[in-house]
Amino acid sequence: MGGLKTLTFELANNMEGKIPPEICLLRESVVLVSFRGQLQLKGTIPTEFGLLTKLTELGLLSTRLVGTIPTEFGLLQSVTRLMIANGHLSGHIPSEIGKLCSLSALVLTKTDLAGSVPIEIVQLPGLLSLIIQQCPGLNTEDALQEVVQRTQQLETLSFSSRTLGEEVPIPSEIGTLTDLKFLSLMDWNIHRTIPSQLGKLEKLVRLDLHGNSVSGTLPEALLELTNLSGLNLGSNKLNGTLRSELFSKLTHLRSLQINGNNISGSIPTEVGLAPGLKTLELQNTNLSGTLPEELLALEKLTSLVIMNTSLSGRIAEKLCDKMLQVETRCFGRQCYGVKSKNSICQETFLCGCRCSPCPVN
Known part of the structure; x- marks a missing residue:
């Protein structure tokens, strides 16, 4: 291997055994080590990894390694x-x-790590992505406070499944992270309302607050996130109406999930002003009224879920035809028609297509 300049070392199979410490013999050539897939690797992480001075990327994914980092x-x-x-x-x-000092991304997912996130990591000047998911033993609450106080360059911040501590609000200082493009605090035990400072994150393209206890109405701050393509507020305690401005101002939306909230009122006709919308999940809400024909404008729609709502009325023929083309549609009941055997309606809807009546049971 004398003339070898770089070596990408990637394993994705059913290998068993331990990681050999002799891996350090490749210290002048290896630039990437990725253990992933259905590996049966056991034992601890060799300390000799520290000798791989040329290494630029290290991934220890889906292994059975034990011990400490x-x-x-x-x-x-x-x-x-x-x-x-x-x-x-x-x-x-x-x-x-x-x-x-060269670290730009740290990802920790589904581990048994515990304690705090070292402040030295948060302060790394080149850190752009910090992802800690399903590591319930780690204190991500304090980590978030350190992040909003000590860094501004982060582009991706994702903390999830916080089980330690009491319910907490989203810190108002979140607005200082003006370079954020992806923010996820899913299942993070959040309560109270969404702070107005969130509207300062003008570069944000995805916001995920699913599975919390966020309350109040859909705030004005969300309408300032004009680059947003994905918004997931599912399974919270939001009330009020489905604001028409979500569609008229957030025209880049590709995915909108507000299911599992106390949202009421009707689906606004402005829904047609977000032509790129692919996923619309409104199930388990108090929405009422009929399906607006403006849904016809959503040519890229692939998933529409509205079961367990109070929506009712007649589905126009053109709209019914459109819904038959949607890949995932959950309206709550099956409609056995000549055009499709897929589910498009519930007992409170009357189809406009040439379908037999929806079953009562």
């Missing part, structure tokens, strides 16, 4: 992406990772 990871000065997921690693996040 070696402090020697702090020697990987060339690493830009560090990803650890689906393992049984425990202990704390070593503060030595905060010495990785």
